[in-house]
Amino acid sequence: MQNLLEEFYKTDLIVNKFQFRKLFLEEDISYQINGISQVGKTKLVKNYLLTLKKNTYLYIDCSDVRIELDEFNKYISSFCIENKIDILVYDNYIEEFKIPNVSQLIITSEVPIDNEYLTSVTLYPLDYEEFLAYEHKYDSTALNHFFQLGAYPAMHKINSDERNIYIQKTLSYTLDAQEFEILKICARMNSLKLSPFSIYERLKQIQKVSKDKLYRSFDSLVAKNYIHLLYKYNHKKATKKVYLCDISLKSALVSQKHFGRLFENMLFLELLKHKHEMFYDDGIDFYLPNDSEIILSMPFADERSLFKKVESLEAFIVTNGITQVTAITMNNEAIISHPFSRIEMIPFDIWALGD
Template sequence: MKTLENCYELNFSKINFMERKIRITHPKTIITGASKTGKSYLIYDFLSNFKTKDYIYIDFKDSRNDIEEVSNNLDVFLRQNEIKVLVLENFSFEFNLPYCDNIIISTNIPKVLRGFKNVTVSALDFEEYLLQDIRHQNITQSFNNFFKYGNLPEVINIDEHKKVQRLQEIIKLQALNDTQFEILKLLFENIDEKKSLYQLFSSLKSKIKISKDKFYETCKQLENNKTIYFLQKYNQEKATKKIYSYNHSFLNAISHNKKFKNEFANMIFLELVDKYKEIYYLDNIDFYIKSKKLAIVGIPFFNTFLVKATLKKIYKIMEEHEIKELNIITVSNDEKINHPNLRINVIPFYEWALS
């Protein structure tokens, strides 16, 4: 039982855990989420409530671990050592779960099991980012780094010249092969764009050999584990969806083509996605929260005079859908626009995200 004995010796008590808005609160929990969003650190935080002898941590991505040995001996090992917490990291449900008081599973395969609570871990929102950004006390500086290098916990405090390289490595780590890497790149390159899967497939097929079924299946997997989001147009299920990534800065990490507006819109989307169950887009409106009668538009460098024509189009759509409030999110502008029937706020991202 060499694998189990070695896993049982692991001690996480000295790991420095940074506070998150999400925690493990249920003794039987299945954790999913995109790569490097902090799933493991949530588990380490949970384990800090127990003595080392009370838990066993098994990582199925650790090539030293013999999966067959784990499968055949885990039940007996748990009983012999009176283990209270079983952690299965990167588990693909290769075998039936044994009995244990607490079972915490992290997986890329979203699964619903009776008696288990499902938790999805997203990357940091801006408020969480500020709590972990120990290098910058200036909110403008923090915003600039958040925008440029994204929302992944491990990237925050590494040296600036290594950040883009690390983001590239994270993308490669997610890809099981070269084909999946090309799919990820294609999706990240098209954030905040209205593109059908067929359009994307046709584009990729001209570069590499890939079947339509494989492309669609991979996109579905990436959607299921919240690596990619496909945003629907309100009341139009067949309309082309908009694409968003769980980390807006991946575009900057894989391409020299600057798409500032696209990255900015993706950043706004990520502040909304965990707060509202239903988010849509409309013509001329980036995000529509029907339950709040709220429209949100990202205009990084807002100027009332320059966007006058755009505002007229937005007002028209708002009136059609009986939307009462408009938030225009900017990089740094802050002003009020008077309108007889609508409430309109022009707010810098950092102020809006923290409100």
């Protein structure tokens, strides 16, 4: 095992064509970086390590099958002391790995762990602004390209006819069989209200399934950020709306197409990555109470349809003191006069790149 540790220590790290993300790692801060598989956690960490002196860090991929855990845990502390290791990285971390005393510890994992000494950060798939950094040029085709590729960083390197299979293989490798089946149902029902019980009712028609195990698998998908849940405003027990971690999962897992729901899912992810507190309500896609704002997903709206929509929401607008109603569209832009709130139509690309 000491020989394997020496190999890890001496191996040169390589990062090809790294594109900077909005998440930056700082020296002297220990991190746990959480995120779904293939979201860019490893590249982010390696790029950070390459800014440091090589003899100061040790990078270990915990999924390496050559690691014999008992032997590893026996030697890791003394190895770090003898080689004056300041920064230790456990990529694909599992809790059985011993944590030695080092100046900076960085772990990556799909599931957050309970450790008060680590600064917890989440790396999501690319937002629209990060996606544009991968484009060779930014023009009117960029948004359509975003819809085609989704937000996995690797999609720019994969041939168009192989993308769906790539995502399927990535998910089947990362998730267990039941999680995968649940995710397929969520892909079919994205942006709609969906409960674990309704998933159970669907699955039990075609296979033998334990309700308790299914609920645990559903909670696991939420904990790992493969799916996201949106609560109804002031109704915590109401059925939640479900959104996918990336819109590319829809086309990769089901043949059903629904542009409007994909567009809404894309809006949700942008709001999520900007850490907005949000809820849904009847007729309202996203209510942002801290901003007194309603966000509506209306990709092909015109002024007439938007005004009619706002009329149906006036009771909510007045009751909750809404000062801004924003309809996100594909390309229409307008400001509508209204006695209670500022009503605005904004194209997605302008909205996503705004402050």
